[in-house]
Amino acid sequence: MANLQGNTSSTVHQEYLSAAVEIARKAGEEIRTTFQLKKTIEIKSSPVDLVTETDQKVEKLIISFLQNKFPDHSFIGEESTEAGSHCELTDNPTWIIDPVDGTTNFVHCFPFVAVSIGLSINKENSVGVIYNPILDEMFTAIKGGGAFCNDKPISCSKQEDICKCLAIAEVGSSRDKAHVKTKLGNIAAVIDRGAHGLRSLGSAALNMCQVARGGGDVYFEHGIHCWDMAAGAVIVTEAGGTVIDPKGGPLDLMKRNVIAASSQQLAETISSCLTHIEFPRD
Template sequence: MSNTELENYLAFSIKLAEECGQVIRDGSKARYHKSEEVKGNNNDVFEKYGNPTDLVTETDRKVEEIVRDRISKEFPSHKFIGEETVAAGIKCEFTDDPTWIVDPIDGTTNFVQGFPFVAISIALAINKEPVVGVIYNPFMNELYTAIKGKGAYLNRTTRLPLSYPHNPLPLPNLSHCLVLTEMGSDRSPSVIDKKIRSIHNMVAQPGQSNRSSGGGSTKKAGLVRGIRCMGSAAVNLCFVAKGNADIYWEIGCWEWDVAAGIVICQEAGCIIVNANGPDESPVDILGRKFLAVRGCSPSAGDTDAKQSQLRIVRELWNVVEEIECPR
């Protein structure tokens, strides 16, 4: 595919994201300016599959309908995978054909609560690889864009990472890392207990007492600088791409949560692999397990930055638990 075609897809995606960003802002205002008679009536917020931690709103559905309609008219031969389309029971097959992968509102709970880490995420995949990515946070007016091989940008002009053209210093070990993660919508004991233990291991210092194991010392310890949960996979990936955070680790998100962010991160020099290890091959977009490490310059003795990043990847794999996450 030519650079001109990719640039056209990017321009289309940006225009669409900004249009839908206004719809999201309007939807937020409507929620907070209801008449007194209907205030507190949340009948525009629905639980998916009866799960109160997995929400959808009428705005989610409206935005996805706009995106799907625009794409079908502009590129009728292209495929489409959208979060709400799949939730409605419509089968979406991921093939080598040009495929748009869309999350109309990533961070729906944030949207409902008025917490501003919310984004529309639009990606185009060709031969099952994301090649164009656009993420737009309409509340912070932050637009992240990338084309494979052409770099990643914030608000069109600022090249990512923010330190560009200089790469950030390499990460010596986990104790220098700020980690982004999420609790996720699956709160079953087999999942959430392991996530909590993994987070405990990330923040623990070696030899620290571990009550959950009967008071014995912690064998797995990362002593990371901090953990942050912002409620949006797309926003998390953008913060790693910028270099504001060092690692994003999540189990249980979907391709529409990460497809655009994968392009943006990779073009900002990040590495993205399986969140549980030990496979260091390129991340499986359908795998539901994602680990991103920010871009950096090589450590002393390394021939490239990837070796420095993989050392951090392996350190994190050593402290997190294996969590099954079927589709």
């Protein structure tokens, strides 16, 4: 891999990034192989919260690879957490993994699917790798080292005006009527304030990457998980954007809510539009 970030990044962080990129590509090969095939689908929290054999296989592949390289590190994975593993973020270097972010997209062959691998050190988002193997786009970032897509620097739009912004949001997998009503109301509130439009890719990780590359100006969602946003938070921040709790405070990965924006001003404006939903912590 050419040009692993800027000179401000430490050698050890480069090692972590290289490992994450290597296994993301291997995981991506598995996803590409099965993308067009018939999937075996299971249901998790709701009839639209799906998991496939590929999700489970890819997560085991990623964790096994990283455990072998970094045996003292901790791990949080979406599928292992769903299977009953303890989900706890400590100061220890912790890999936070979503093996197939956008599983519903994967099931329907909609090409916005990502491997998302974040590394938290001392509870700070330090390394982020998000790979869309269908479109072959690799987003990477190290804290203090800038953000990249396929080794080329990317940056947020710096847009501050909600009336000139393209927003990104999701309804999510919860079908609780109150949650759905509030989320749709939040989307309407942002449009009513003058946003140019709204997009939904069906992947929190790739939504955040769009903000990082300037393809969208703000993304907001309630009810996602730490593995959905750990890698994306590093990438957006290193691209010059801001990532906060929707209520306006610092991002708390375990709180399950996020605003990722091209500027602090836009993030605060979006925050003021939203009716907030509290979910149980990860």
